[in-house]
Every structure is written in structure tokens, then in C-alpha cells.
Amino acid sequence: MGCDFIALATPGVQGLQPYVPGKPAQELERELGLTDIVKLASNENPLGPSPVALAAAQQALGELQLYPDASGYHLKQALQRHYGLAPDCITLGNGSNDVLELVARAFLRPGDEVIYSQYAFLVYPIITQASCATAVVTKALDWGHDLDAMLRAVTERTRLIFIANPNNPTGTWLNRAQLCAFMDALPPSVILVLDEAYTEYSDDPEFPDGLDLLSRYENLIVTRTFSKAWGLAGLRVGFAAANTVITDLLNRVRQPFNVSGPALAAAEAVLQDRAYLARTLETNRAGMRQLVAGLEQLGLSVIPSAGNFVCVGLGRPAGPVYQQLLRRGVIVRPVANYQMPDHVRISIGLEAQNRRCLQALEEVLSA
Ligand SMILES: *Cc1c(COP(=O)(O)O)cnc(C)c1O
Numbered sequence: 611m612g613c614d615f616i617a618l619a620t621p622g623v624q625g626l627q628p629y630v631p632g633k634p635a636q637e638l639e640r641e642l643g644l645t646d647i648v649k650l651a652s653n654e655n656p657l658g659p660s661p662v663a664l665a666a667a668q669q670a671l672g673e674l675q676l677y678p679d680a681s682g683y684h685l686k687q688a689l690q691r692h693y694g695l696a697p698d699c700i701t702l703g704n705g706s707n708d709v710l711e712l713v714a715r716a717f718l719r720p721g722d723e724v725i726y727s728q729y730a731f732l733v734y735p736i737i738t739q740a741s742c743a744t745a746v747v748t749k750a751l752d753w754g755h756d757l758d759a760m761l762r763a764v765t766e767r768t769r770l771i772f773i774a775n776p777n778n779p780t781g782t783w784l785n786r787a788q789l790c791a792f793m794d795a796l797p798p799s800v801i802l803v804l805d806e807a808y809t810e811y812s813d814d815p816e817f818p819d820g821l822d823l824l825s826r827y828e829n830l831i832v833t834r835t836f837s838k839a840w841g842l843a844g845l846r847v848g849f850a851a852a853n854t855v856i857t858d859l860l861n862r863v864r865q866p867f868n869v870s871g872p873a874l875a876a877a878e879a880v881l882q883d884r885a886y887l888a889r890t891l892e893t894n895r896a897g898m899r900q901l902v903a904g905l906e907q908l909g910l911s912v913i914p915s916a917g918n919f920v921c922v923g924l925g926r927p928a929g930p931v932y933q934q935l936l937r938r939g940v941i942v943r944p945v946a947n948y949q950m951p952d953h954v955r956i957s958i959g960l961e962a963q964n965r966r967c968l969q970a971l972e973e974v975l976s977a
Pocket residue numbers: 653704705706707708731774777778805807834835836837838843846847848
């Protein structure tokens with residue numbers, strides 16, 4: 611190239627490591643000529659989409675020539691009915707990744723500090739770095755968040771803190787008392803972004819509901835997604851809930867048509883499909899029991915998880931195990947890029963999928 615385009619990019623983008631998604635089943639099919647692949651790598655809903663959501667999306671396809679409703683009126687009304695959220699407290703996103711980026715774009719200047727934990731979701735370092743902000747990474751405590759360390763890391767330059775509850779990839783979680791004590795100690799000018807992508811799955815009675823805490827803490831942004839328990843990862847819908855001033859700021863940087871018509875319609879419809887959510891949670895509970903029991907029988911150490919996945923220590927480098935599982939048509943998620951080279955993350959699947967994963971793992975580990 612005649613011009614050094616890399617030098618033209620912002621310093622943040624120059625040093626950026628792109629997000630590595632789970633391997634798509636079709637890619638493995640192409641590479642190894644396998645069929646009947648079990649993908650337990652991206653925490654997707656193993657039930658397939660809700661029929662109610664599917665019907666709504668199909669109906670919306672008849673209006674593909676139209677721009678979607680930029681305000682997302684009907685979905686916001688449904689969110690208000692479902693969660694009691696006022697529409698002017700909601701920012702809709704093309705997945706919750708989109709709203710996480712909006713938060714970074716609205717609030718981060720070069721030199722601002724962003725706190726997150728070791729083993730935090732990799733999107734947080736990416737959007738921090740892309741904003742030329744400074745990442746402050748605190749050490750994990752038992753694979754989860756060390757809230758005292760995070761509080762000690764706060765300076766007058768701290769603008770945002772990211773916490774996923776439960777955390778991905780470790781599955782660890784904070785209870786209500788821990789989270790509230792943390793928020794109580796936080797300066798009001800430091801915004802906590804509480805990423806609740808997996809909140810539906812927890813059955814711990816002490817598990818906090820971030821949406822309930824919004825009236826108590828002005829410096830709180832809660833993000834939710836339709837990609838996991840609601841089974842709509844392919845359509846890309848998520849939202850942020852926050853006070854009206856923050857919501858107005860986020861909507862200033864939001865692209866007006868960031869959520870497609872079929873996605874808006876499916877998300878609105880799926881909120882009514884209580885049976886689908888109930889089936890999702892029951893499938894996850896049973897699958898979690900099955901997978902954890904099977905993994906422990908193999909002598910592996912499983913990190914307790916409140917999500918729809920488990921992170922498991924293999925006691926040896928996970929890379930070769932991952933490769934051998936691929937050859938048996940089982941896709942799990944390596945987490946070496948999270949500095950966990952001996953672990954893999956396994957999404958909870960259907961009974962037969964979990965069984966195949968455990969069988970393949972047993973073969974690979976005993977070989
Ligand atoms: C899956 C996930 C999300 C959701 O991403 P979408 O863009 O909504 O699909 C957000 N945060 C965490 C921690 C996740 O694991």
C-alpha cells in the first residue's frame with residue numbers, strides 16, 4: 611500500500627483485538643465434512659425460536675420495503691407492560707452489544723478510565739479500547755468479581771464500570787446485598803453498566819434484579835438481551851434501561867433504524883410467550899444438572915454457574931481437547947483469550963446434545 615492506513619486509524623483501533631465468536635456449525639461442516647453437529651459454544655437457546663416470535667417475524671416480513679419504526683413504540687410498550695419500564699427509560703439496540711457500544715460512545719473520552727474484572731466479557735475491553743479510554747482491570751476473586759478491589763480502583767477519572775451478572779464466561783454471580791453495597795459506595799458520577807444478559811436463568815432467591823434498582827441508583831445502566839433465554843440471537847435485539855437523562859444521551863448516538871422490523875415484532879411477541887420461557891428455564895435446569903454431574907464424573911472441576919453455560923477446568927491445555935471435540939462434531943468454546951487456557955465454556959443444550967458432548971469429552975480425555 612502506498613499509504614500507511616494503519617497509522618491513520620485511531621490509537622485505540624490500532625491496538626484492537628477483534629471479538630472471536632463461537633465456531634458456526636456450518637463452518638465445521640465445510641471444514642471436516644461432518645453432519646449432525648452439536649454446537650454448545652455461543653449460549654444460544656437449544657429449543658429453537660418461540661413459535662409465537664416466529665409468526666410475528668414472518669408477518670413483519672410482508673413490510674420489508676418499509677423502514678422499521680425508529681422509536682420502537684410497540685416493543686417499548688410491551689417492555690413497559692412486562693417490566694414496568696417507562697418508554698423514556700429504554701434504549702433499543704441491535705443486540706445488547708449495540709447498547710453497550712452506545713454507552714461507550716456517549717460517555718468515554720480518551721484518557722477516561724473504565725473498570726472491569728479479569729475474566730469479564732470481552733466486549734468490554736474492545737469498546738473501551740476502541741474509545742481510546744484506559745482499561746483498569748481488577749483481579750478476579752474465585753473466578754468472579756472482587757467488588758472491594760473494584761471500589762479501590764475508582765479514581766476521579768473513572769467514568770464507567772462494567773459488570774455482567776451472571777458473568778460470561780465464568781457463570782459467577784453477585785447477590786443483591788453485594789451489588790447494593792457496591793452501588794452505595796460508588797461515587798454518583800461513576801456509572802455502573804450492569805449487563806444482565808443471563809438474568810432470566812438464575813433461580814437464586816438472592817439474585818438481584820437490576821431493573822428494580824434503577825429507582826434507587828441514578829448512576830446505573832442495566833442491559834438486557836433477547837438473544838439468550840428469549841431465543842432470538844439471530845435477529846439482534848437488546849435494550850438498555852436507565853434514567854431519562856442517560857436514556858436521552860444514548861438515543862442521541864443511536865442509529866434511528868438500528869433494530870429491524872422483524873426483530874421488533876418478534877421481541878414484542880415473545881414477551882407474551884410465557885410457556886416458551888418456562889420451557890427454556892426448565893430445559894436449562896435439567897441440562898445443567900446433567901452436564902455438571904457428567905463433568906464431575908469425569909473428574910473435572912466445574913465453576914458454579916447461574917447462566918445457561920458452564921466453565922469447566924480440564925486440568926490440561928484446552929486447545930487440543932477443543933480440536934479433538936471438533937473432530938467428533940462437538941463445538942464448545944475455548945476461553946484462552948480470557949486468560950483461561952485450561953478451561954472451556956460449554957453451553958447447556960438439550961438432553962441428547964449434552965450426552966453427546968459428555969461422551970465425546972470422555973473419549974478425548976481418555977485417549
Ligand atoms: C451474549 C451476551 C450478551 C448479548 O449479546 P447480544 O448482542 O444481545 O446478542 C451481552 N453480554 C454478555 C455478557 C453476553 O454473554
